[in-house]
Amino acid sequence: MAADEIQTENLIKQKAKILFFQKGFLDATTQEIADEAGVNRALIHYYFRSREQLLDLLLHETLKEKKEKVRMVLTSGIPFREKIANFIDTIVDYGLTYPYLDNFIISETARSPEKVEVFCSMDRVKSSDLIREELEREISNGKIAPITAEHFMINLSALCNYPLLAKAVLQTIHGMTDAAYRKFLLDRKQIIYRTIFNEDMPELVAYSNLNHNRP
């Protein structure tokens, strides 16, 4: 039945998403994906043709969702600094939900560089383009030290994403539990804002209207 098909198909996708992007089992086999979803291995092929196609689909959907969130934040009409605060908040929270997503992308694109194009094809708008004008206005108003939009966005992304990418190593070096590391990451929202703007982060008044489902 159609209803059933969607159920099982979505079940597999949902469980595979957890397996790859939450549990970080980056090289899970089709058998392990099937086990996670509690179905027969052949179903993976029945619904998605091959392991690779399932992965591509998952990545495509997940990235699309994440990028839509980012686009929403960066095109909202609020003041620049609040916007960036929201960006930090959104990226860190999304990272806490899917700690291994970036990890996965990075491994996968190192493995097969030809796929980068595919994953970036949705990027008809670069996030650096979305903030360029406002950033340049802040710079000419003397509010921010001169910097290109590209470096600015990559600085932001680096500060938000790196601690998640290197989680295993950093957590071990500094001897933190999972809970402690989570708190550490949440604390970083303030730190990142201060590092970028050299001043305390404002209250996020507009924030609650933008993000409904936090992790």
Next chain:
Amino acid sequence: MAADEIQTENLIKQKAKILFFQKGFLDATTQEIADEAGVNRALIHYYFRSREQLLDLLLHETLKEKKEKVRMVLTSGIPFREKIANFIDTIVDYGLTYPYLDNFIISETARSPEKVEVFCSMDRVKSSDLIREELEREISNGKIAPITAEHFMINLSALCNYPLLAKAVLQTIHGMTDAAYRKFLLDRKQIIYRTIFNEDMPELVAYSNLNHNRP
């Protein structure tokens, strides 16, 4: 012969290092390692017992080298800001030499978290401990906004390493050639310093004494 043994053994190690950490072929098979070194596949097992042991050895040696470089920079007697400038310089340069090293560590530790301990066991000294005193002095002198040594070092590492980790994606999004991306990374040395200290980077007078072999 002993001389020959060391030659072939080192040849394999050297070529494998290039394959994994420079070319980024993270899941190269023993056959591919052997091909790269131009030797028979069984030699991998003869010298290193298993693929895994070869990898562990490579990672151990390479990380030890990198950490020694970092330790040297952070324990040199020069002023704090110059020291940090040297750190940025060293990390970015090392990253240009082995663009996939961190990538590899991150994938590998996500895959088998039990190995993190092994790779961090040499870390009897955390780099954050090496700069804590000086950092706190700068802070109490009002030269730097309050921040913990951990966040400070992770900020630095993030700004230096992330652009390399995400190279494939960033390069594609911003449409840069390899040469352009290399220049972009080198430009970042200045950017990172300014982001951290909110002022221009000083000339690195003491630098040339510390680093002899740049990439």
Next chain:
DNA sequence: TTTGCGTTTAACAAATTTGTTAAACAAAAA
């Protein structure tokens, strides 16, 4: 020369993993 030792090779066995297929199954339609 031949003996011995470390090195290198080719061939083999075992395990893993992927994708296919034919048949069993369930439920709705005729």
Next chain:
DNA sequence: TTTTTGTTTAACAAATTTGTTAAACGCAAA
């Protein structure tokens, strides 16, 4: 009830990969 349609399963074949082993090779010492 029978048929049809779509779903699920178990079994199979092929490919890949790892690690072992026995034999060949080369060179230095006896």
